[in-house]
Amino acid sequence: MKGLVYGGPGARSWTEIPDPAIRDPRDAIIRVDAVTICGTDLHILAGDVPEVKPGRVLGHEAVGTVVETGSGVGGLTTGDRVLASCISACGICRFCRDGAYGQCRGGGGWILGHLIDGVQSEFARIPFADLSTYKLPERVSNEAAVLLADILPTSYEVGVLNGRVRPGDTVVIVGAGPIGLAAVVTARLFSPAHIVVIDKAENRLQAAKMFGADTTVLAGTDDPLSAVRSLTADLGADVVIEAVGTPQTFELCTALVRPGGRVANVGVHGKPATLHLEDLWIRNLTITTGLVDTYSTPKLLDMLVAGQLDLGHMVTHRFGLGEFMRAYDVFADPARSGALKVVLAG
Template sequence: MDTMNALVWKGNGVLSLERRPVPELKDPRDAIVRVTRSTICTSDLHIRNGAVPRANPGVVLGHEFVGVVEAVGSGVANLQPGDRVAACCETFCGDCWFCRRGYVNNCVHGGWELGCRIDGCQAELVRVPFADTGLTPIPDGLSDEDALFVGDILASGYWGAELCQFQPGDTAVVLGLGPVGLCAAQCAALLGAAHVIGVEPDPWRRQLALEQGLAEAAFAPDDPALAERVAALTDGRGADGVIECAGGKDTFQTAWQLARPNGTVALVAMYEEDQVLPLPAMYGKNLVFQTGGVDASRGPELVELLARGKLRTGFLITHRGPLSEILEGYRVFEAHEGHCLKWVVTPG
């Protein structure tokens, strides 16, 4: 096979499913992976909409996937052809100043590359640079779909919860109960929050969070009594940690307003517009802000937590379709048609 199907961002809001050359190894630390499952992410929509300046027109989109290793470079010692792997959404060398401190999003040799600056996973095959750090083997007890969200959606939620450094008895507020927010709610409880409150405009998503046990309360953001409701559940203080996963026009303002004095606001969302830091209105709250993007270096830990049943992600999958129908997947995903949370792209 010399060519393969791939979804290409042409620039100017245009996506095209077309034939592209099959990727080849270029570096000793590369791997070629046959994609068995991938997904569509809101970040892909940001690229299509021109909101990601580092993205290269002509790139194959996609950065969240699992697959089977087809070939590895001579510098990859921890993987071999036939291994099932989950991919990290970020490319990182593991050895630069930032990587050694866990700040893999700022790797001087990588960062968000796949599906942004170099060809990504919404294709039949993908070349993965620094495969020895960016690919995590999937144990036999987990299916491909069980591990699909390890490298991005689950990693982002886990990272946002980590940033808040929850203590026993703390209350978390999660803004936006989309895929990242639902994972953040789950991870906040895993990492110590005793109470999790969701804020989400979609009634179906609010109900899902409650039914799945991911939040004990869920409110609409336009509820005029929202701040009072959160205060009533936190002895009048406000949230100890707020994880902002929505990225809406006013959700940043809601995030800091719901946080208690000396609380933490973790900004996981990607914004398409500048946000205003109203320092006079904030004065005296002494807030700590932690900002994105995700340092998605927890692949092995997340795979282990999934294998042990401490985390689960099956509730995220609402739609599936073959690569040949991915443009329809984009339409459904963007419109939230049929309560779409994640469209899983299957081979074909």
């Protein structure tokens, strides 16, 4: 079969790789029916995630059909259509028992496309399959479901819930990529008074408006601080969600938040960011970080089925499974391509 293989910083190839095989009784093998590319994959290719070694198959977001199960898998059968979560959960360790699956110490956590081969391939091995996959109702399309593998639960848990978004809040989201746009969608569930989105690409700000942002700020042209203060009687935002992962955007977030407010960092950082405690110590801020746990995935799937989550405009480009090299080029250059989320289907 073929897969998208990481060859070191800046190097990737769609090439022949061995077929996956059951290695543990709790494994399942899926045929990959729909898969997408994450901003984290771009961070890996930039060399920001040194744990990923050359030769690794990338990818951690897929929908597939079960073709084989290990003897310890009780909840899946051949032919089941499933969402493969970006997080694998052993279900036994202390963190899994607390629902913190991203911190699993039993061999799970974020391992797909990171510590083991991922799902950007024709077939994939899914560890702890009973706890790390979700059967999909017929009415949910592969394209909609694949967005629940990572970006929706990440934005919801690490951004909106960690930021404790409440009715009447002013919420600022720095970054209008897929994670930032998913934060707009899930923040709206809590009826904030204002959602402000800041980005340097006009096409992504237009997408943010389509998903429900009230105000957009074009970074580099508009003044984010003035825009936020004008909405908040000069106080600052109640919640600021960092959805980029650069030192500049993190420091901007800490400048935009009001005294007593919350900064929820979602972005993957490849370089150190300065925490200006000389200014922040007196402001009673809460700053959170986090890797998604995906405990919210069943609830988000229920909301998707019920029509409470509108994801119809998130996927902007579609490719065949063999077009990974082109899909990466498009996804990595959103200013030129206008890409939000790309989906590849078998």
